[in-house]
Each structure stands twice: as C-alpha cells, then as structure tokens.
Amino acid sequence: MPDVVVVGAGIVGAACAYYAARAGLDVVVLDRGPVAGGTTGAGEGNVLVSDKEPGPELDLALLSNRLWRELADSGPDGPGPGPAGGGFEFEAKGGLVVAETPPVMEALADLAVKQGVEHAVVEPGRLRDYEPHLAEGLAGGVFYPQDAQVQPMLAAARLIRRGGESFGRGALMLRTGVTVTGFVRDGDRVTGVRTDQGDILAGAVVNAAGTWGGEVAALAGVRVPVLPRRGAILVTEPLERPLIRHKVYTAAYVTAVASDSEGLESSAVVEGTPAGPVLIGASRERVGFDRAVPASVLGRLAAQAVALFPVLAGYKAIRAYCGFRPYCPDHLPVIGEDPRAPGLYHACGHEGAGIGLAPATGHLIAQALTGTRPDLELTPFRPDRFGEETP
Amino acid sequence: MTPDYDLAVVGGGPAGVAGALTASLAGLGVVLLDSAARLGGQYFRRPADGFRAGRPGALHHGLDRFARQCDRLAARADVLTGHRVWSVEREGSALAVRCAEGDREERPRTITARGVLVATGAYDRPLPFPGWDLPGVITAGGAQALLKGDLVVAGSRVVVAGTGPFLLPVAAGLAAAGAHVLGAYEAGGRLGLAAHPFLAAGRAAEALGYGLRLARHRVPYRGRRAVVEAHGDDRLTHVTIARLDRDWRPVSTRTVECDTLACGYGFIPRIDLLVQLGCAVRDDHGDPAVVVDAGMRTGVPGVYAAGETTGVGGALLAEVEGRIAGRAAAADLGRRVPPDPVLSRRRDRMAAFARALRQAYPVRPGWQGWLREDTLVCRCEEVPLSAVREALELGAADARSVKLLTRAGMGWCQGRMCGYTVACLTRDALPVTRRAIAEPVRLGDLAAWPRPADDPASPDDGPASPEGRSR
Numbered sequence: 001m002p003d004v005v006v007v008g009a010g011i012v013g014a015a016c017a018y019y020a021a022r023a024g025l026d027v028v029v030l031d032r033g034p035v036a037g038g039t040t041g042a043g044e045g046n047v048l049v050s051d052k053e054p055g056p057e058l059d060l061a062l063l064s065n066r067l068w069r070e071l072a073d074s075g076p077d078g079p080g081p082g083p084a085g086g087g088f089e090f091e092a093k094g095g096l097v098v099a100e101t102p103p104v105m106e107a108l109a110d111l112a113v114k115q116g117v118e119h120a121v122v123e124p125g126r127l128r129d130y131e132p133h134l135a136e137g138l139a140g141g142v143f144y145p146q147d148a149q150v151q152p153m154l155a156a157a158r159l160i161r162r163g164g165e166s167f168g169r170g171a172l173m174l175r176t177g178v179t180v181t182g183f184v185r186d187g188d189r190v191t192g193v194r195t196d197q198g199d200i201l202a203g204a205v206v207n208a209a210g211t212w213g214g215e216v217a218a219l220a221g222v223r224v225p226v227l228p229r230r231g232a233i234l235v236t237e238p239l240e241r242p243l244i245r246h247k248v249y250t251a252a253y254v255t256a257v258a259s260d261s262e263g264l265e266s267s268a269v270v271e272g273t274p275a276g277p278v279l280i281g282a283s284r285e286r287v288g289f290d291r292a293v294p295a296s297v298l299g300r301l302a303a304q305a306v307a308l309f310p311v312l313a314g315y316k317a318i319r320a321y322c323g324f325r326p327y328c329p330d331h332l333p334v335i336g337e338d339p340r341a342p343g344l345y346h347a348c349g350h351e352g353a354g355i356g357l358a359p360a361t362g363h364l365i366a367q368a369l370t371g372t373r374p375d376l377e378l379t380p381f382r383p384d385r386f387g388e389e390t391p
Numbered sequence: 392m393t394p395d396y397d398l399a400v401v402g403g404g405p406a407g408v409a410g411a412l413t414a415s416l417a418g419l420g421v422v423l424l425d426s427a428a429r430l431g432g433q434y435f436r437r438p439a440d441g442f443r444a445g446r447p448g449a450l451h452h453g454l455d456r457f458a459r460q461c462d463r464l465a466a467r468a469d470v471l472t473g474h475r476v477w478s479v480e481r482e483g484s485a486l487a488v489r490c491a492e493g494d495r496e497e498r499p500r501t502i503t504a505r506g507v508l509v510a511t512g513a514y515d516r517p518l519p520f521p522g523w524d525l526p527g528v529i530t531a532g533g534a535q536a537l538l539k540g541d542l543v544v545a546g547s548r549v550v551v552a553g554t555g556p557f558l559l560p561v562a563a564g565l566a567a568a569g570a571h572v573l574g575a576y577e578a579g580g581r582l583g584l585a586a587h588p589f590l591a592a593g594r595a596a597e598a599l600g601y602g603l604r605l606a607r608h609r610v611p612y613r614g615r616r617a618v619v620e621a622h623g624d625d626r627l628t629h630v631t632i633a634r635l636d637r638d639w640r641p642v643s644t645r646t647v648e649c650d651t652l653a654c655g656y657g658f659i660p661r662i663d664l665l666v667q668l669g670c671a672v673r674d675d676h677g678d679p680a681v682v683v684d685a686g687m688r689t690g691v692p693g694v695y696a697a698g699e700t701t702g703v704g705g706a707l708l709a710e711v712e713g714r715i716a717g718r719a720a721a722a723d724l725g726r727r728v729p730p731d732p733v734l735s736r737r738r739d740r741m742a743a744f745a746r747a748l749r750q751a752y753p754v755r756p757g758w759q760g761w762l763r764e765d766t767l768v769c770r771c772e773e774v775p776l777s778a779v780r781e782a783l784e785l786g787a788a789d790a791r792s793v794k795l796l797t798r799a800g801m802g803w804c805q806g807r808m809c810g811y812t813v814a815c816l817t818r819d820a821l822p823v824t825r826r827a828i829a830e831p832v833r834l835g836d837l838a839a840w841p842r843p844a845d846d847p848a849s850p851d852d853g854p855a856s857p858e859g860r861s862r
Contacts, residue, residue: 009786031786033788033789033792034786034787034788034789034791034792035785035786035787035788035792035796036786036792036795036796037788037789037791037792037795041791041792041795153792153795153796154796157782157785157786157787157796158785160785160786161785161786174786176786176788177788232827234834234837235801236834237803237831238802238803275772275798275801277801280834291825292480292667292669292825293827294480295478295480295487295489295827298827298828298837299837299838302834302835302837302838303837303838303839305834305838306834306835306838307838312834312835313833313834313835313838314833314834314835315833315834316831316832316833316834317828317831317832317833317834317837318803318805318828318831319801319805319826319827319828320827320828321827322827
C-alpha cells in the first residue's frame with residue numbers, strides 16, 4: 001500500500017509526487033491519460049514572478065522560482081541554462097514587461113517596488129539593449145531577471161522519472177490510463193481511490209487533477225470550484241536566429257491574469273524557444289471545454305505580437321494550440337488538506353501559473369503530508385474557503 | 392451581410408472541379424479556390440502554360456475531359472488559383488474561407504459563402520527506414536508530381552517501392568519518360584487484387600495497360616519486396632531491397648545501385664479544414680476520413696466533402712463524388728435538381744471497389760523492424776526512434792504526448808509526414824489532429840484582417856500600433 005496516491009500526472013502532480021518521494025513516502029501517480037496530457041501540455045512553460053501582485057501568490061512564486069533553479073541544477077544533465085537545463089530546458093532568461101504609455105509605465109514601476117522582487121526599471125531609450133527588435137515608441141519597461149521558462153511536458157515527465165530513480169524505483173510509480181471513479185472512505189476519512197482498474201488504498205490522496213480538480217473533489221463530496229479558462233497560443237516557424245531573448249509581455253497581461261471578464265481578453269506575451277519557434281500568447285476566454293479556437297482570436301494574438309515586434313510580421317505562424325487553465329473564483333490555487341474529507345489533499349486551480357507554481361506546491365504538500373511545518377502559510381489556499389453555494 | 396457566393400469549393404482536382412461545375416450548372420454562384428497555379432490537383436497536375444508540353448495527355452487518363460470541365464467552369468464561376476486556404480469557420484449565417492493569395496507577395500483574403508465543398512485530396516504516406524532522409528529519396532507522389540507538373544524525370548536510375556496500385560503508374564510514367572526504372576517493389580502480395588477478381592474486373596484493363604507498359608520497358612514488378620534501407624554519404628547511391636514475409640519482416644536482402652528512390656505506402660486524406668469545422672471523422676482502414684451522407688453532406692450544415700477527404704478512392708470516384716456534392720449543395724439552397732440514381736449507384740460501386748483495393752494493400756506492422764534506434768522518425772525536427780522510445784518510457788501513452796515530449800510532428804509539415812508512424816509506434820488509435828492553421832500564414836496577414844470596430848486590439852486604433860507611435 002502506498003503512502004500517497006497522486007491523482008493527475010501534470011506538472012503539479014509530478015511535483016507533489018517528487019517532493020513526497022523525497023520526503024520518504026511511497027507514491028503512486030495516476031492519470032486517466034498520458035503524462036502531461038492536460039493543461040501542462042498546452043501552455044508556454046512560464047516560471048514568472050513578474051506578473052504576481054504582492055501577496056500569497058507572489059510568495060508562492062518566489063519559493064517556486066528558487067525550487068525550479070534547484071531542480072534544474074541538480075538534474076542528471078548538470079546545471080546551467082540552455083536546452084539541457086535539468087533535462088527540461090530550464091532557461092533563466094528573464095522577463096521584460098513593457099508599457100505602452102507613460103501612465104502605464106508609472107503603474108508598472110510602482111508595482112515593481114511593491115513586489116519587492118529583484119528588478120530593473122528600463123528607460124524607453126534602453127529597451128532595445130534588452131530586445132533589439134522591439135517596436136518604436138514604447139514608454140519603458142521593467143526587467144525581472146528571475147523570470148524563467150521550462151519545457152513543461154518534459155519537466156513533468158522527468159520529475160516523476162527522477163523521483164523514481166533518486167528515491168527508489170518502488171517509491172514513485174506512474175500509472176497512466178487509469179481513471180479515478182471514486183474514493184474509499186473510512187467514515188469521513190479518505191483512505192484510497194476507486195479506479196476503473198480496481199481500488200488503491202493509501203494513507204492519503206492528493207487531488208492534482210488541474211482543470212478537472214473540481215470533478216475529482218466532487219467524487220469525495222466536497223466542493224472545490226475549479227473552472228476552465230481557454231488560453232490559445234500561436235507558434236511560428238522555427239527562426240534561423242533568435243530574435244527575441246527574453247519573455248516579453250505588455251503590462252496589459254498583468255491585469256488580464258486577474259480579470260473576471262467572461263469574454264475574450266488578450267495581451268501580448270512573446271518569447272523565443274530553444275527549438276527555434278516563437279511562442280505568442282496569451283488569450284483568456286471562458287468558453288467551457290471548447291477546443292475550436294476561432295481564427296479571430298489567432299488574428300488578435302498575431303496583431304498584438306506584431307505591434308510589439310514589427311519584425312515578426314514577415315514570419316509565418318505554422319500552428320496554434322489551446323489549453324484550459326484551471327481557475328478559482330479568487331484566482332488563487334487550492335493547496336492543503338481538506339478538513340471536510342481528512343486524508344484528501346488538494347493541489348489544483350493554479351490557472352495560467354501552474355508550471356511556475358508547481359515545485360512550491362509540491363514542496364508544501366509534502367510538508368503537509370509529513371506533518372512538517374510548512375514554509376508558507378497555507379490559509380489563503382484553504383480548500384474550504386469558497387463555501388458551499390455555486391458561484 | 393450577404394455572403395459573396397452560394398458555394399465555395401476548396402480544391403481544384405477532379406472532385407472540386409466536378410463539384411463546382413455541377414453546382415454552377417444548377418444555378419449557384421460558385422467560387423473555386425486552389426493553391427496551385429493551374430487546376431488539376433495531384434491527378435491532373437499539368438505543366439504551366441509556358442512549358443509547351445508536346446503531349447501532356449500522354450501522362451494522364453481523361454485529361455482532355457478534365458480540361459473541358461475547367462473551361463466550362465471558368466465561363467460560369469470564379470476560379471481563383473494561387474489561393475492557399477488556411478481556415479474555414481462559421482461566421483453568422485455564412486462560412487468564412489480565409490486564404491493567402493499569391494506566391495511571394497502574399498495577400499490575406501477572406502471569402503464568404505453559404506456553403507463550402509472541401510475537396511482537398513490526400514497526401515503521400517511515407518514509412519521511415521534507415522536512410523530515408525537522404526537526398527535522392529522522394530515520395531512516389533513527389534516523383535509523379537515532378538513528372539506531371541514540371542516534366543522532370545526524377546532520376547536516371549530509379550527504384551520504385553511501397554504498396555498499392557499507385558506504384559504502377561509511377562513506375563510506368565518514369566520508364567516512359569526515359570528513366571531506367573530498375574524495379575517496382577510492392578511490399579504486399581503483387582497479386583493482392585486478384586483475391587477480389589470480381590471487383591478487379593472493372594479496372595482490369597487499366598491494370599493490364601500499366602503491366603504492358605512496364606513489360607515494354609523491361610521493368611520488373613515484384614511482390615513481397617521493399618526497400619528497407621537507403622545508402623549514400625551525401626546522396627543516395629544504393630538501396631537494400633528485402634524479400635518480406637507476410638507481416639513485412641525481411642527474410643533476405645540484396646543491394647541495388649540507384650540515384651533515386653520513389654517510395655509510397657498509400658495516401659492520407661487531407662481533412663484539416665473539415666476537422667476545423669467540426670465534421671465527424673471515421674476510421675477508414677486505419678486512416679481518417681470524413682463522414683458524409685449519400686449527398687456528400689458532412690454533419691455540419693452547409694459543409695460538403697468529396698474525393699479523397701471521404702476516403703481514398705482515386706480520381707474517377709472523386710469526380711462522381713464531386714458531382715453528387717454539387718447537386719446536393721444546389722438542392723439544399725433551393726435549386727431544382729432532379730434525382731440521379733445512376734450517379735449514386737456509380738458512386739456506391741466505385742467506393743466498394745476502392746475499399747476492396749485498400750483492403751488488398753494494407754500496411755503490415757513488420758516495417759517497424761526496418762528502423763534502427765537512430766533512424767529519424769520526424770524529419771522536420773530530427774527526432775530519432777530512440778527519442779520516441781524514451782518518451783514512451785517516460786509515460787507518453789499516445790501520439791500527442793509523444794509529440795509534446797519529443798517535438799515529433801511540431802515542425803514545418805505539422806506531422807503530415809510522421810503522424811502515421813508515431814501513431815503506429817505508440818499503438819495509438821486513429822490520430823486526428825486538429826490544426827487551427829491548415830497552411831502556414833504570415834503573422835502580418837493574420838494580424839491584418841478586418842475585425843469589428845469595437846475590438847480594442849484592432850490594429851488601426853490599438854495603443855500598441857507601431858505606426859501610431861512613430862507619428
């Protein structure tokens with residue numbers, strides 16, 4: 001019998017499993033699909049501190065940023081940036097947030113001070129020292145050296161693999177193609193999962209089902225309101241030479257992340273990748289699980305990217321993909337044990353920041369599982385903070 | 392807003408031209424779009440006018456008839472060549488067809504229509520083997536395209552290999568055009584079709600014709616043989632030909648010197664636009680094909696499919712399907728179209744023949760044994776077999792997760808070359824890839840299209856407009 005069953009083999013489930021195994025627990029990871037097949041496989045791999053308002057999410061992001069660096073440095077391929085980076089292309093490339101107008105620039109600079117994160121305010125005339133191909137006439141920007149990028153699918157797969165290899169192959173097992181259908185209970189207490197391939201008893205269960213975390217919670221009779229928000233990403237042809245060095249985005253991204261709007265919102269997020277293509281985000285729409293991204297959304301992403309980097313106009317988009325970011329009404333993730341169902345821990349609802357926040361989430365869950373005092377206060381992430389009414 | 396046309400037809404091969412002509416004869420306002428400079432698709436691919444080919448018809452069956460159809464069509468419909476369609480989607484009551492017009496100097500263009508007939512044909516299915524990425528190795532369809540479209544004979548010493556009846560016209564065409572064709576190697580049983588003699592009867596004359604032409608040029612046609620490795624330093628110098636067992640496992644090998652290998656294992660329907668539109672897809676002997684009713688209607692209102700998109704069946708079937716689709720589109724828009732049961736019966740008969748052919752030439756799993764760990768599976772992203780195996784080890788369990796972990800299928804061809812291979816290696820079911828962008832399109836063109844005035848991201852009034860700032 002394993003100590004922990006982790007439901008979901010995305011990046012958050014992988015991190016929970018990795019840190020739980022590192023803490024000495026026996027872990028089984030289940031996924032109804034393959035590894036990293038959900039939202040993890042449909043993002044950009046953002047590891048950002050720059051886009052977080054001061055508060056619990058920024059604290060989580062800073063802890064996570066430090067842990068990502070540790071993971072990259074301790075990888076089998078050795079430390080360092082570049083394609084090897086921990087075996088999952090960790091790249092500490094830094095993020096450049098640009099402002100279109102002076103008032104926005106002022107707000108950006110204020111935010112940076114409040115965040116208390118390592119940063120440099122960039123005068124309009126110096127923007128091209130950072131990004132030579134940026135458009136004319138921007139009002140300035142803020143550079144965040146801690147912002148980084150990983151290849152999220154590789155990161156999830158390798159964390160699970162590395163956990164198994166480092167802490168004993170029996171200690172961390174991945175089982176794909178297994179669907180959780182319910183929970184085994186002993187009174188209120190969760191003592192395992194029911195699956196389409198039989199029951200698995202365990203000391204604890206971690207719900208890391210991402211966008212589907214609300215459904216898994218419902219199987220245990222508890223309400224955790226996680227809803228899908230569709231994000232689309234446009235991918236260019238591979239560029240022969242890197243045109244864009246950092247993660248570059250407009251200030252509008254910060255407001256869109258925290259927005260409650262139902263309709264389409266988008267802001268330019270542009271970055272190169274080690275493999276050559278440029279990734280262009282980010283749109284956010286609440287349209288349920290509809291995978292058909294309208295061409296107009298792609299047009300808007302392209303327009304915003306070209307406005308930021310006019311040179312991109314001549315390059316071709318060769319594909320687009322979308323994913324469903326799991327968001328909670330207050331835009332904070334759910335992390336910790338559920339008092340309504342002891343033995344059930346949640347680690348879901350990270351919206352568009354799940355890649356960046358995964359290691360800290362896994363680390364905190366492992367601390368909770370082993371009864372260690374958590375490095376961060378978990379109260380803001382309580383699973384029962386939403387009440388029982390439907391939103 | 393009134394749509395520009397009643398019917399937009401995408402694809403100017405036999406199915407598209409027949410469909411467009413039939414619909415326009417029935418009174419619809421029709422536009423036909425094709426990416427090439429001349430109508431014809433793959434089957435009726437023709438040299439540009441400037442080539443002054445002596446007897447272009449020598450390479451085609453029925454080219455004269457097709458050319459007459461094109462002439463009649465041009466007289467009563469808009470024919471837009473050089474238009475690459477990258478997206479079709481519903482916009483209110485109309486369907487919006489988005490394309491890039493022109494060659495080097497592309498312009499974005501959107502055409503709206505009440506209905507759309509998608510007749511985008513099929514593309515080659517290659518199978519990988521060591522050395523298949525060497526210069527000199529081309530697809531069977533590619534060799535045929537060079538010959539028909541550019542009057543170029545792909546090489547001087549040529550080996551043709553693969554499976555299916557298409558190998559015969561490729562080998563015969565190359566031999567007739569002056570290449571020394573060293574052999575045509577059919578991985579399946581050479582007499583596969585003889586197992587269905589009553590079905591073969593209808594087309595026996597055609598097969599016999601190719602057979603005679605191969606014999607005249609002394610081209611050996613061998614069954615249960617395949618090229619399992621291509622050799623050469625910087626280009627192809629020789630190939631290993633293996634005798635195969637029933638499952639395509641090599642039994643014995645020999646090498647043959649050649650400068651060109653034309654290789655093809657059938658065709659995969661090109662259904663990107665139909666998948667974008669949400670049309671249902673069925674498993675057609677391991678390949679995706681769009682589900683249609685007796686009138687070639689997909690389940691999506693106003694959307695029709697004809698030709699290879701509904702299952703690979705060749706040019707004759709494609710033309711019949713195009714005519715049926717054109718009639719259905721006209722009838723659905725209120726034109727008087729008398730029923731034509733003969734046409735429907737012809738389609739049923741020919742579709743049954745096509746099914747039998749495909750059953751007679753299946754791809755057998757033994758080809759996976761031809762690969763080595765360093766054999767490239769995905770050429771665009773240079774992903775070797777070992778990387779795919781590693782991804783499976785890491786927990787990838789389907790073609791999509793293998794792609795995400797290895798980049799196989801993420802490059803220029805977007806998995807059109809390697810998608811089948813990766814699906815086989817992962818034992819995945821039918822891979823149906825949703826491609827929001829069916830053809831590469833410039834970001835500047837994507838960005839430029841008209842949007843509602845209240846859209847804050849409109850390039851005319853957007854705060855981030857570079858023009859706005861430099862003023």
